[in-house]
Amino acid sequence: MGKTTIARLLARESGLRFEQISAIFSGVAELRKVFDAAAALWRTGRATLLFVDEIHRFNRAQQDGFLPHMETGAVILVGATTENPSFALNAALLSRAQVLRLAPLDEAAIHALLQRAEADAGRALPVDAAGRAALAGMADGDGRAALNLAEAALALEGGPHGPAELSARLARRAALYDRTGxxxxxxxxxxxxxxxxxxxxxxxxxxxxxxxxxxxxxxxxxxxxxxxxxxxxxxxxxxxxxxxxxxxxxxxxxxxxxxxxxxxxxxxxxxAPKSNALYAAFKAAQADARETAGLPPPAHILNAPTRLMKEQGFGAGYAYDHDAPDAFSGQDYFPERLGRRRYYAPTDRGFEQEMGARMARLSRLRAARGGDDADGAGEK
CATH class of the missing domain: 1.20.272.10 (Zinc Finger, Delta Prime; domain 3)
Structure with missing residues (x-):
């Protein structure tokens, strides 16, 4: 049933005074009245169970306002939210709370509610076996929706009705979905x-x-x-x-x-075949980039458009890859103080199998032409 009903049952079984507010319609003034009344009652030795619907609507300062009253014992707080409490509630409030998640009712529970509706009405639902199953499905795990559907079905004339007629004449429970929640x-x-x-x-x-x-x-x-x-x-x-x-x-x-x-x-x-190898490689490259942001590129791969830059060694020793065998010079393109890194490790799934073969071939060529060895020294 509803969250409010659960809170009322807790108050009744615990012998607590029940108080209910909604965070949508309540502000600081309303909270102060509730806390003052709870404090006065606490002095007589009785606590208040305060049920706050949509508690995530309160801002951080308002949520913090509950803490001293909870710590004295004057207020037993029961909050309800459709949001994830890990994100919607203050850590201080969560640390003093027990989080219970209300799951949809299973099929057996929905059928039990339909039977209770029949007992309350004093007659059977005008549906066949398939129609009863359809009613339970239309409730989609919501007990209140199941009772509303049963009430609507009891108002139908004739019968027994099947799934097609029930679907056409009764409103299915709206899908539970919040585009921002x-x-x-x-x-x-x-x-x-x-x-x-x-x-x-x-x-x-x-x-x-x-x-x-x-x-x-x-x-x-x-x-x-x-x-x-x-x-x-x-x-x-x-x-x-x-x-x-x-x-x-x-x-x-x-x-x-x-x-x-x-x-x-x-x-x-x-x-599609799956691989997060490139994702992991880029994260590793980003980590190195953050740690070595001040390292310049090696001089041999820098352009030298002026005589001064040429005299300083910019571009000296650069090998134009298209002039090399296999269009691959094997030169190092990392900062000199960093050394070669190996970030990308292709899997053997899908096209990455081909990528891995290409990288292995290039590694062998690099080793043969004086670069790092084929085993990938400096891998990360």
Whole structure:
């Protein structure tokens, strides 16, 4: 049932005074009244269970205002939020709280609620077995929605009604989705991990869930492009181009026709060979770049457009690769004090197998021409 009902039951079973406010409609003045009343009651030896709905709407200062009253014991705080409390609530408040997550009701619980509705009405729902299963599915794990659907079904004439008629005549529970809240981040995480886990069916399901919930398809297109670069990488170089093409197709067609292009990209990315080797290589290169930001390039690869620069050795000894055998001179292009680094380690999956073979061949040539040995000295 509802969060408020749970809080009321806790207060009743604990012998506490129940007080309820909503963070949407309450401010400092309302909080002060609640705290003053709770303090006065506490002096008589009785505590107050304060239920705060949408507690994440309070700012940090307001959330901090609960702490002294919680520490004296005058207030037992029960807060409800649809956001992730790790991000929406102060650390000090969280450290004094126990976090309980309310999960959707399972099928057995929904059917039990339908039976209670029948007992309360004194008659059976005018549905057949398939229709009863359809009612439970339409509730989507929401007990209040199940009771509302049962009430609406009891008002239908005739029967027994099946799934098709119930679907046409009753309102299905609205999808739970907040484009800026916890559901948004949870579902995009599910989509990303389904693609990374090479499951096209799950990827299509989560993509459909987000689109039906009203997510901006352009956001989904950007995330698919990121997946192509981060999780597929050079194991399939076509993946990034296909993801970009899916975004451009959506921009051309819009919804709903353009949604199919996003679905195509999601399925392709899920089935593509996976490699984060380039992602890891670039992070390692970024770390070195931060630590050695002051090191200049080696003099032999710097241009020397003036006589003074030539006299200082700029460009001296540079070998033009196109003039070398195999168009490869084997010279070092890292700062002299840094030495050669090996960041990129291709996998043996997909196209990266070919990339690895190319790198091994170039490493052998570099060693033969006086550079670092083929084993990649200075790897990182």
């Amino acid at each position: 916890d559901q948004h981040f949870g579902l995009i995480s599910a989509l990303h991990k389904a693609v990374r886990g090479s499951d096209p069916d799950a990827a299509l399901y989560w993509l459909a869930r987000m689109l039906q919930g009203g997510e901006d398809p352009r956001y989904l297109a950007r995330r698919l492009i990121r997946m192509a670069a981060e999780d597929v990488g050079l194991a399939d170089p076509q993946a990034l181009g296909l993801a970009v093409a899916a975004r451009d197709t959506y921009e051309t067609l819009g919804s709903p026709e353009g949604d199919l292009a996003l679905a195509e990209a999601a399925a392709y990315l899920a089935l």
